[in-house]
């Protein structure tokens with residue numbers, strides 16, 4: 001295949017892959033924190049509603065509104081144009097993007113209900129959070145284990161240049177450099193990084209869902 005080795009190590013591909021993996025880790029960290037905040041059994045008090053709301057705002061505002069659409073429009077489209085090897089999986093992932101948007105909408109609704117109804121609405125909110133987190137862990141795992149390695153093998157330099165430009169266009173508000181300069185996301189990042197275990201942090205290679213630790 002033309003230029004496979006040089007393409008894999010090109011600056012554009014490295015930057016694009018680093019951005020995509022970094023965005024996955026931000027979402028992973030928020031999902032972990034969101035689940036823990038809702039499900040912690042030793043909490044005798046209500047979870048911090050402002051923090052819950054900030055996490056849902058982040059998921060709606062960045063992964064759902066920016067990350068997934070850019071995968072559809074640039075990464076998946078480029079892979080499809082170079083190979084049919086993953087057509088079925090790419091179709092599944094695109095459908096999951098649409099399903100995720102519906103799920104976060106339901107989750108937002110359940111959070112609003114919890115604000116008003118209190119603890120009676122907590123089980124429903126908890127089950128939606130757990131379902132959304134499991135759904136997204138599996139979704140990101142398929143992207144990281146199948147699609148990104150395939151993209152590294154089949155995409156050309158021009159593809160990576162376009163993908164990198166698209167993903168660089170709007171920065172993840174939870175990337176450390178951006179979050180440090182913005183009040184709500186800086187606070188959220190601090191809270192998450194204080195609590196979340198490795199490998200969820202922001203530097204690991206693998207994406208692995210940690211065991212819950214409510215101790």
Ligand SMILES: [Fe+2]
Pocket residue numbers: 068071093097139143
């Ligand atoms: Fe995705």
Ligand SMILES: [Fe+2]
Pocket residue numbers: 024067068071140143
């Ligand atoms: Fe993704």
